[in-house]
Structures are given as C-alpha cells and as structure tokens.
Amino acid sequence: MQHGSGEVRGSMATSASAQMALHDDHGSQQIQNPGLHDDFFDQMLSGLPSAWPELGNPKSPWDASAAQKLFRIDLTGKPPDESQPEAATEGLRYASYDEATMLASRLPQSQGSGGSSPTGEAMMLQLNNRHILPVVVPLQAAVGGGVGESGLLPLPLTLGSGGAADPRIIVETPRDEMDGPYKSPDQNGGEELYSGLGGSIRAAQAATGQHFHHPQNHGGAAAPAGVGQGPAASASSGGGAPQQKQKVRARRGQATDPHSIAERLRRERIAERMKALQELVPNANKTDKASMLDEIIDYLKFLQLQVKVLSMSRLGGAAAVAPLVADISTEGAGARAGGDGAAVGNNDSLTATEHRVAKMMEEDMGSAMQYLQGKGLCLMPISLASAISSAACRPSAGGLVSAPPPPATSAAAAAESPSSSPSASALTVQSAAAADTTAPKR
Amino acid sequence: MQVAEAFKHAFLKQMLLGFQASVVSPKSMGFQERKSAIKLSADVAMAVARGTRKWTRGLIAGLSKEHQNRSFLQLILGEQYERLMKPCHSSWKIPRCKKIVRRSLRVCCRRKKKKNQVGVLARTLVAKRTQELKILVPGGESMDGFSLLDETLDYVVSLRAQADLMQSLLTTIEASKLRSHSKGTLPERKASYVGN
Numbered sequence: 001m002q003h004g005s006g007e008v009r010g011s012m013a014t015s016a017s018a019q020m021a022l023h024d025d026h027g028s029q030q031i032q033n034p035g036l037h038d039d040f041f042d043q044m045l046s047g048l049p050s051a052w053p054e055l056g057n058p059k060s061p062w063d064a065s066a067a068q069k070l071f072r073i074d075l076t077g078k079p080p081d082e083s084q085p086e087a088a089t090e091g092l093r094y095a096s097y098d099e100a101t102m103l104a105s106r107l108p109q110s111q112g113s114g115g116s117s118p119t120g121e122a123m124m125l126q127l128n129n130r131h132i133l134p135v136v137v138p139l140q141a142a143v144g145g146g147v148g149e150s151g152l153l154p155l156p157l158t159l160g161s162g163g164a165a166d167p168r169i170i171v172e173t174p175r176d177e178m179d180g181p182y183k184s185p186d187q188n189g190g191e192e193l194y195s196g197l198g199g200s201i202r203a204a205q206a207a208t209g210q211h212f213h214h215p216q217n218h219g220g221a222a223a224p225a226g227v228g229q230g231p232a233a234s235a236s237s238g239g240g241a242p243q244q245k246q247k248v249r250a251r252r253g254q255a256t257d258p259h260s261i262a263e264r265l266r267r268e269r270i271a272e273r274m275k276a277l278q279e280l281v282p283n284a285n286k287t288d289k290a291s292m293l294d295e296i297i298d299y300l301k302f303l304q305l306q307v308k309v310l311s312m313s314r315l316g317g318a319a320a321v322a323p324l325v326a327d328i329s330t331e332g333a334g335a336r337a338g339g340d341g342a343a344v345g346n347n348d349s350l351t352a353t354e355h356r357v358a359k360m361m362e363e364d365m366g367s368a369m370q371y372l373q374g375k376g377l378c379l380m381p382i383s384l385a386s387a388i389s390s391a392a393c394r395p396s397a398g399g400l401v402s403a404p405p406p407p408a409t410s411a412a413a414a415a416e417s418p419s420s421s422p423s424a425s426a427l428t429v430q431s432a433a434a435a436d437t438t439a440p441k442r
Numbered sequence: 443m444q445v446a447e448a449f450k451h452a453f454l455k456q457m458l459l460g461f462q463a464s465v466v467s468p469k470s471m472g473f474q475e476r477k478s479a480i481k482l483s484a485d486v487a488m489a490v491a492r493g494t495r496k497w498t499r500g501l502i503a504g505l506s507k508e509h510q511n512r513s514f515l516q517l518i519l520g521e522q523y524e525r526l527m528k529p530c531h532s533s534w535k536i537p538r539c540k541k542i543v544r545r546s547l548r549v550c551c552r553r554k555k556k557k558n559q560v561g562v563l564a565r566t567l568v569a570k571r572t573q574e575l576k577i578l579v580p581g582g583e584s585m586d587g588f589s590l591l592d593e594t595l596d597y598v599v600s601l602r603a604q605a606d607l608m609q610s611l612l613t614t615i616e617a618s619k620l621r622s623h624s625k626g627t628l629p630e631r632k633a634s635y636v637g638n
Contacts, residue, residue: 121531266588280598290564293571296594300578303601310608312473351624436478 057383200340443604449491453607456487456518463517481509486518488604497593501579540586 054101278284286292347378353375360368460483473480485505489498503517505511516523519612576582579594 116579148631156595270591273588277591277595277598280595290567293568293575296598297571297574297578300575300594300598301602303598303605304578306483306605307484307608308558310605310612312477313612352482368620 445599449600449603450607452491453487453604454611456490457483457607457611460484460487460514460518464514482514484604484608485513488600490519490522492596492600494594495596496585497582497591497597504580592600599620 274289276294278292281295284292284295286295356370357372360371461480464479464483482505485501489501492498502515502523506515506523572587575590575594576585579585579590579597582590582593585593
C-alpha cells in the first residue's frame with residue numbers, strides 16, 4: 001500500500017484522476033455498506049465530476065487493484081461481529097474520502113488566482129495520504145516512507161498544527177478558500193481521523209497484515225533504507241532546525257552524509273526566503289528562480305530611483321515648522337532672482353487659476369489640460385521645474401536659462417509636453433489637496 | 443508590510459536632524475548639492491533607524507568612502523560611527539574561501555570532462571543575477587546566497603518605507619505651505635511651486 005501510494009505520487013501530474021479512481025472504488029463499495037454516513041455518500045456521489053475516469057486507470061493499475069483487493073477483503077473477510085469496528089474504520093476512511101471529493105469538487109470553483117491547481121493536487125494527495133499513510137505508519141518506525149515522495153508524506157502527522165514549512169502553507173491556503181463549514185471539520189477532523197484511525201489500525205492490522213507485507217516486499221530495498229534514513233535525517237535536521245517539526249527525509253537512493261542534508265537544508269532556507277520576497281515584490285508570480293531574481297532586481301532599482309527622485313524635491317525645508325515659514329519667504333526671494341515683476345504680478349491670478357485647475361483635474365483631466373493650454377500654461381515634471389528654478393537662481397547659468405525664468409517661475413509654466421509624469425500629477429494633487437484641505441493623496 | 447512604527451518614527455526624526463545638520467536650504471545650495479545632501483540624510487536615517495544589519499553597515503561604509511560625507515556622518519552618528527567603521531574581517535574571508543574552493547572544484551570537474559548542460563545553464567543564469575543583486579544591495583559582495591536574499595528582503599522593506607515616508611513628508615510640507623500661503627500672508631510665494 002505504501003508502495004502503491006508512492007507510485008501514485010510518482011505520477012503526480014495526472015494522478016488526481018488516479019486518486020479519484022480510488023475514491024470511486026470505495027464509493028461503489030460503500031453502497032453495499034451504508035453504515036453511518038448516508039448523507040456523505042449522497043454528497044460524494046453527486047460531487048464526483050463526470051469527467052473523472054473510471055476504475056482501472058491504466059496509469060496505476062497495480063495500486064488501484066491492490067486497493068480494491070485490500071478493501072474488499074476488509075469488507076468481506078470479516079466476521080459479522082467484527083463488522084462494527086470495521087464499519088467505524090471504513091466510516092472514518094470514507095469520511096476522509098468524502099472530504100477529499102467534496103473539497104475536490106469545490107476546488108475547480110474556488111480556484112482563483114494562479115497556482116492553485118498544483119496546490120489543489122497537492123492537497124488531494126495530502127488527503128489521500130492522510131487516509132492511506134496512518135494505516136502504514138505503525139508498521140514502519142520512521143515517518144520516511146523512503147519511496148521517493150517529495151515531502152508530502154510528513155504532512156499527515158503534522159497536519160492541523162501551525163507551522164512555517166512551505167508544504168504546509170500549500171495545504172493550508174487552499175483550505176482557507178474553501179467554505180466555512182468545511183474548514184473546521186477538515187482541520188479538526190484530520191486530527192480526529194488520526195486518533196480514530198490509530199485505534200482502528202490495530203484492528204485492521206491483524207487482518208490486513210499480509211497485504212502490507214506484499215507492498216513491503218516490493219519496497220523492501222527502499223524501506224529499510226528509508227527507515228534507516230528517517231531517524232538519521234530526523235536527528236540531524238532536528239538538531240539543525242528545531243523549529244521545523246517535520247523531518248528532512250532523504251530521497252530514494254541518496255546518501256545520508258551530512259553534506260547532502262546540509263545542502264538540502266540550505267536549499268530549503270533559500271526557497272523560504274524567495275517565497276517571502278515573492279510576497280513583497282509586485283508581479284511576482286514567477287516560479288523560476290532566475291526570473292524571480294530578475295523581478296527583485298528591477299524592483300530594487302525602481303525603489304532606489306524613487307528615493308533619488310524624492311530627494312530632488314524640496315524636502316530641505318522640512319527641518320522644522322518655524323524655519324519653514326522663514327524658508328518660504330527666503331526661498332521666495334531667492335528663487336526669483338531671475339524674474340521678479342512678471343511673477344509677482346501674476347501671483348493672485350495664479351492662485352485662482354491653480355485652484356480652478358485642481359478642481360477641474362478632479363473631474364476631467366482633458367478639460368483641465370485644455371484650460372491650462374488656453375492660458376498658455378501646461379504641466380511639467382517637478383524635477384524639471386526645480387532644475388529650471390535652481391538654474392534660474394544661479395547667475396552663472398547659461399544664456400539659455402535667462403530667457404525662460406519669468407514664465408518658469410509661474411506655476412505649470414514652460415512649453416513642455418503635457419504628458420503627466422507621476423511627479424507632475426503629484427504637484428496638482430498636492431494643490432488639490434491643499435485646496436480641499438483633505439488628507440494628501442499621492 | 444512588516445515595517446514597525448518605531449522604524450518610521452526613528453527614520454523621520456533622524457532625517458530631520460540630518461537636514462538641520464547639513465543645513466539644507468535652497469538659497470545656500472545648488473540643485474545637485476541639495477539633492478545629494480537630502481539623499482545622504484535619508485540614507486543615513488534609514489540605516490540608523492533599522493539598526494545593525496549587514497546592509498546598513500555596508501551602506502554607511504559606502505557613504506563614508508566619500509570624503510565630503512565623513513564630517514556629516516561623524517556629526518550624526520557620534521560614537522556609533524567609530525564602532526561601525528571598524529572593519530569586520532571574518533565576514534570578508536569566508537566568501538573568499540568559498541569562492542576559491544568552488545573555483546577549484548570547477549577546475550577539477552572540467553578536467554574530468556563532466557558536463558551537465560541544463561544544470562550549468564540554469565546555474566549561470568542564477569549566478570549572473572546574483573552577482574547583479576550583490577552590486578545593488580549595499581555590502582552585498584561579502585554575502586553568500588542565503589544571507590544575500592535575507593538582506594535583500596530587509597533592504598527592500600526599508601527602501602519602500604523610506605520612499606513612502608519621504609513622499610508623505612513632501613506632501614505634508616506642500617499642503618502646509620499651500621495652506622499658509624492661501625491664507626494670504628505671503629504674496630511672493632509663487633516661486634515655491636516651481637520647485638515642487
């Protein structure tokens with residue numbers, strides 16, 4: 001059974017169908033044994049999408065048939081007096097299948113933004129593993145099945161407990177998307193399933209022991225290695241990362257030397273950091289490490305440029321409020337060294353114009369632009385305006401600068417293209433904010 | 443975002459102190475001078491507010507390489523400056539040793555004629571980008587892969603906070619200027635728009 005589940009997981013790409021095949025088996029069997037959960041059966045049968053293939057999926061014939069054999073013998077080989085714990089076992093098992101199928105039926109509906117389908121499949125396998133694995137766990141001392149699973153196996157034992165490991169995050173988040181009533185039974189039911197299954201495992205074990213030997217012989221070479229690796233890996237990783245509850249298991253056939261384990265730990269830590277960065281950086285839906293690094297680099301350059309542009313602005317007068325007022329008068333006097341008269345004369349009209357433009361900007365950008373152009377003004381980037389003003393202040397500026405100063409000192413002056421850069425829009429937004437005396441918006 | 447309020451307060455306070463210390467005013471400085479003074483104040487404020495991280499040390503070390511910044515830094519940081527300027531030798535030796543070991547391994551592999559095309563390609567792509575990232579993040583050259591990502595994360599958060607805080611400060615100043623001006627106290631304030 002262990003091997004079977006390993007195989008299933010090996011063909012994970014389209015293995016959801018295989019899992020559904022398994023569910024189908026038990027669904028059909030369950031009709032004979034109504035037991036305790038009629039409503040579960042109805043929901044399960046209605047929840048099964050018709051697109052799912054039937055029994056005997058050629059992808060994993062062995063495990064499907066083995067599962068059938070296993071459970072059929074469970075059902076039929078039991079004497080009637082043992083049917084009660086058996087039914088309870090199966091009820092619990094089927095409950096997990098019900099959850100699996102109901103969640104699976106909900107998955108296509110609730111899958112929103114990208115990346116959910118692999119997580120959905122991962123979750124499906126989780127739920128399946130939750131059923132399959134606890135039956136097998138007591139037979140193998142270690143968690144490590146050692147059959148080449150990609151880290152999904154440890155999850156059943158740690159399910160329901162909070163943690164920072166990535167596979168757990170994968171499992172938890174789709175569950176958050178699910179409906180409320182299915183959230184709590186899922187997480188609580190998980191632990192209950194384990195305790196319940198733990199009790200029923202002993203009962204089931206005796207009868208189905210011979211079937212577990214069968215897969216164990218198949219995975220015989222891997223299992224002792226897996227068992228041997230499990231405690232060793234757990235010991236080393238337990239010492240290395242005590243906050244992670246799951247054990248770092250070696251892949252099938254890999255050596256257990258500390259180098260590879262340390263390498264794996266390092267890779268996992270790096271993956272963790274990449275995920276954290278992915279949340280931080282916008283447009284970070286890339287799964288590739290190189291493209292993710294590209295995005296990070298671009299975002300970093302953008303932020304640095306933003307700080308540089310912000311430092312070009314008139315933050316200098318921010319030292320205190322009182323110096324601010326003095327600063328205003330002095331900067332007013334200093335900045336208009338080039339063009340006095342025209343600017344001073346237009347001040348009041350400019351104020352009114354500016355307020356009007358701000359109001360118009362709120363309604364319609366186009367009409368505001370037209371109004372400005374009618375007045376012989378237009379928007380210009382703040383950095384450019386400051387550059388011009390400071391150039392106007394400097395008496396040693398080139399001849400080019402001396403002509404524009406008088407129009408430059410009025411708001412939104414030069415004959416620039418009215419393409420509104422973010423800084424230009426900030427100018428009008430600020431004036432709008434001032435006019436409305438609302439909170440400054442950016 | 444995981445930016446603490448304490449960081450914001452410390453950053454703003456430090457930046458205002460820096461502005462006062464460097465006497466940032468439009469009449470005494472040209473455009474470039476004022477820009478670099480403001481940026482210096484902002485960067486130092488960010489580094490100080492964040493505390494001790496590898497990138498903060500790298501940032502301050504990079505800033506102090508310019509001679510004109512040294513007096514400002516000493517003024518602002520006080521005795522912290524001397525402590526920060528003490529070079530930490532160990533952090534430089536480790537990556538150098540790693541590079542030497544890796545280079546020797548690569549030579550050995552090349553001698554053995556081992557070629558893994560896909561892996562090599564992916565690794566070179568990642569290595570190129572990692573190198574670029576090391577240049578961008580202050581103090582990044584002396585970090586290995588994992589700590590580089592760690593510092594990048596922290597640095598991005600701090601940069602974002604810095605940009606947001608500067609922007610909000612700017613809008614607040616502008617709003618207050620406009621409000622005081624619209625009250626009609628100072629008629630000759632129009633020129634202030636040009637720079638903003």
